Ligand code: SF4
């Protein structure tokens with residue numbers, strides 16, 4: 001079965017005049033395969049869409065793609081972003097005293113995995129409603145993730161998350177690097193991490209004046225400075241050169257020895 005799937009973040013209906021809907025052959029013959037839905041964005045009917053791909057070619061913002069959807073995959077959904085939205089199948093299991101890496105191209109759901117495992121996003125298993133934690137825990141029965149989510153639900157797990165887009169940091173925090181790091185340094189690691197991540201020279205610099213690579217290293221340090229059972233890193237390589245990448249990997253391994261970490265790339 002082939003159907004069109006919408007990437008809501010890319011879709012900009014105010015700028016395109018709904019070309020996807022206008023050119024859909026099913027719509028032209030009276031079937032509502034793609035209609036204007038919630039918040040003015042298109043909604044694609046899994047039943048009526050023929051997967052012809054015309055809307056994919058017409059969309060100027062690359063907001064639709066075609067997926068092959070075998071029937072059996074319907075049963076393994078962990079999370080779906082609304083009707084016709086992206087679906088995630090499966091989750092990695094964070095391991096104690098291990099660094100787990102999650103690698104792959106953009107758009108396969110790595111950040112969604114991270115948001116779910118950090119407790120920021122509740123998995124909905126493809127249902128169009130928010131599930132209670134009890135229900136979520138039951139759905140993971142028989143897997144290692146059941147105990148993990150029980151602890152997340154009961155707030156027995158502390159997590160520390162490095163966000164993906166480090167260039168947004170100066171929009172949320174002002175002041176100098178040292179001030180930010182001192183504020184989050186629950187583990188008393190400022191001195192060591194400033195040394196290990198080559199931050200000493202920029203400690204007294206304003207966050208808004210940092211380069212992308214400097215912001216990336218500050219974000220990694222800030223994440224590691226928090227007391228947590230699980231450390232999540234949503235991409236550590238952007239803006240870093242090859243030596244800095246290797247160093248950042250070693251630093252993460254070193255400072256999460258007695259906990260767990262998941263790195264998404
Ligand atoms: S894939 Fe074809 S049938 Fe489906 S919504 Fe797009 S244009 Fe319409």
Ligand code: SF4
Pocket residue numbers: 006010011012013016017018019020021041042058059060061062063064
């Ligand atoms: S999917 Fe593309 S063509 Fe359709 S409304 Fe969104 S931006 Fe416009």
